[in-house]
Amino acid sequence: MDYRPYTFLLCLALLSCGQGKHPGYTDAGAQLFYKLHRFGDTEKKIKNGDYVKAVIQYTDSAGRLLQETPNSPDGSTIFQYVANHDLPLSGALVYFSEGDSASVINEKWKIKADIRIVKVMTKQEYELEQKRMAELGELEENRRLQRYLRENGLRPDTLGNGAFLLEKEEGKGPGVKAGRKVLVSYKGFFLNGRCFDSAAVKHPLEFTYGAEGQVIEGLELLLGTMREGGKSKIILPSHLAFGGQGSSTGIVPPFSTLIYEVELLKVETNE
Known part of the structure; x- marks a missing residue:
């Protein structure tokens, strides 16, 4: 019997694998x-x-960049893999190992992800890694801060808990107390002078002082020493700002010392 036609059909079938809507990809x-x-x-x-x-x-279906992971020196992020979560990569991660590089297309989310697996850790390994990275991050942050103070000839007053007060112009209005509404104008800078956030005088930040989660700890500490009309400039180490995780937006990296210029525009006393 001549098996050549069947052999040809088998080869054709094998060659057609992975040549569907996404050639080269596995379903x-x-x-x-x-x-x-x-x-x-x-x-x-x-x-x-x-x-x-x-x-x-x-990236989206047109190849436009949607998001990347810039929150560390090597551009990596750490997350926990939970199998039943409906996330862009969830169903594909089980096919990957430490060190793999891959691309994933998620038709439901209409996105493509290019991923490089740097490390795979158990919970215990992760906790040890976090402790090690925190120690390294704190050491490096302190080196950067001391270099900044030295290079700029600064010997600022300490405000408490590691904050450094660079400038202060006393206000003449009422002081800040818990429960009072305040209007604040501010600019936030990295040590290299780049502004990362601001609230202008025309569009100030308004919040109730003392209410949880309104501002970072360092700004609350500073405002508690100010009076209406006052201005201050302060250096805040990361434990008074966005800590070892960085900001939720990814703009402020982990272990970032920040500088804030703050003007207390108004304190509502209801008196």
């Missing part, structure tokens, strides 16, 4: 497709509950 189900570009040197697969350190870049 993982649930509208997910993935393609491995590089295999890591280990067989440490990602399991449910593991912590994953990865560099990720998200």
